[in-house]
Amino acid sequence: MPYTVDFKTVSTVGLESSPFADALAGLRANEARYFKNKYDHVFTVEPASDAEATIEWVHRILKEERDIVIASRPLEATAFQVENIRIAYVFYESGLSINVMYTVDGPEKRAVGFKLSDGMDVPDELASSFKFARQRSKLAGTIRGSYFIIKNEY
Template identity: 65%
Template sequence: MNAKPVSFSEVTTEGLDSSPVAEALAGLRANEARYFSTKYKHTFAVAPTSEASEELEWVEEILRSERDIVPTSRALEVSVNEVEGIYWVHVFYESGLAVNVLWTREDGGKRAVGFKLSEGMDVPPELSSFKFARQRSKLEGEIRGSYFVIKGDHPLP
């Protein structure tokens, strides 16, 4: 996978230009990059979905099988990270939705799906049953987020 590092000091919409909320989605992506840099000293990088199709399928299979969720928007980019025994996959969708799967490799560890909505986007119909908490971000403005705990087993890609 030919992933490009995401800068949180120079926010760019590269790779997200087709999104109607490209600026906000780029800020959300930069916010993730800052989190990984600050918490883990790790470089957050993204690749086009064509280069991470297995990881995208893994995330979307978890959404389907755990909660019968099928994203209605086109996936634009994927980020795959492994830090401190945690496998993370982030998917950035054209609508402004960002989905991340946190999968602790150790048995009994945390396994969850997180959703973040870019500022300016409506809650997608497939996520209407979720309650979204609000948080402020210098990079993105207001981020609305929600999550659920993964109950089943989903072999890593």
């Protein structure tokens, strides 16, 4: 069942099995606030079992672009389109969040972003390839993020 993320009252609904549930919930709420403020989009997620196509699309891009396979179990995902950008998010039990921003009418904005919940270690599969920048968030504490540009068509 889809869950509408409330960025005013942060909840760990759907993320309870993560050792970083509170920080991951804050990270998810931070994303919800961004999309509400920038695009007036209501951010909803669904359990990974109901979002297999979205998770497979994200995992395919990771594998084909950079030979990355995420070891952690996906908990939730969402996919939507705002303006000409197809967007997908996957939230993992480890505290990792991965998003894909993919312009549908050309390659000008196509990237994969990684965000680490406050307190989690960098996953082994990302540690050797990415440097993570820090940003502060009232909802999520310290977020560490990195990204790469998508080169192929998906």
